[in-house]
Amino acid sequence: MPPRALDLLDLPIIYRYRTEAVSLDSTRLLTRGNPLSAGGFMAYFNPARHLYTAVNQDNGTTLLGGVIQTNGDAFARLVYIAPSAQLTHPGLPTLIEHLSAEAGKWGAFHVLAEIDETSDVFPALRAAGFSVYAWQRIWDVSHIPTQESPSAWQNVQPINLPGIQALYHQIVPPLLQPIEPSPKRAIGMVCSDGARCYVNVTYGIRGIVVMPLIHPEATDVALKLNNLLNHLPDRHGRPVYLCVRSYQAWLEPALEDLGASAASRQAVMVKHLARMIKEEQLVRAPQAANVSVQPSHVSQINEKE
DSSP states (O other), X not given: OOOEEOOGGGHHHHXXXXXXXXXXXXHHHHHHOOTTSHHHHGGXXXXXXXXXXXXXXXXTEEEEEEEEOOTTOSEEEEEEEEOGGGTTOTTHHHHHXXXXXXXXXXXXXXXXXXXXTTOTTHHHHHHTTOEEEEEEEEEEOTTOOOOOOOOOEEEOOGGGHHHHHHHHHHHSOTTTTTTSOOOOSOOSEEESSSSSEEEEEEEOSSOEEEEEEEOTTOSOHHHHHHHHHHTOTTOTTOOEEEEEEGGGGGGHXXXXXXXXXXXXXXXXXXXXXXXXXXXXXXXXXOOXXXXXXXXXXXXXXXXXX
């Protein structure tokens, strides 16, 4: 039986798997908790949201998976798969491909997934067309001793956005930029010490996740991060995590010096839903006397079948 959308008759399955979901979106897990909790799975029945769960019943085993796309993003994210005891099931790649196809209907160009590099779901993601494009490590910075000092950080203003985008293009490798584009909205915090330190902050009921973009030439990075934690707005006692991608790995010694603790390394994986193809087309252009015009090569984006 091919995968299908979740319906109300599947609620007993969700209840059975409520503690067996394997997260593929670290930020969502740390800020919102278990995706199959009572407060989490009801969102999948809202047709107005780009949030979709599929069921795959294969040889007596039921598999679940979810995918989400945030408004305005060119990519979607796999949220979870379940149950954790069936990560090597032969029907899992089919379920993942079905979730990716649903994201393609929303207009997503890529689907992302984050998973511990030793996880049993790694082969299933590869079989479904995913490949590693970066590595990351989540650092728990909740218990770092803070130092009293004036805040060196401020909320991003629209005037800061060009500088943040320039910082992004200096730090993120060009091959990765089409997968997760530069910030388009004035959100997050910037350090007052020039345009070399920016953090995107995601808040949730369970915790706060900070994604930094810090230039290698920035000075006193450990002190700046300590200052950020001391003045992070609306913390209200929630745990705070800092996500370090492989292209920012030089930040990890500073976090160790601060006393932060690191989780296992994760693979950040991508499945491309669209590809560039070259197609010859004639393009009209003004023509001077005795000058011939050759056909131009125009690129267009076609969705994969």
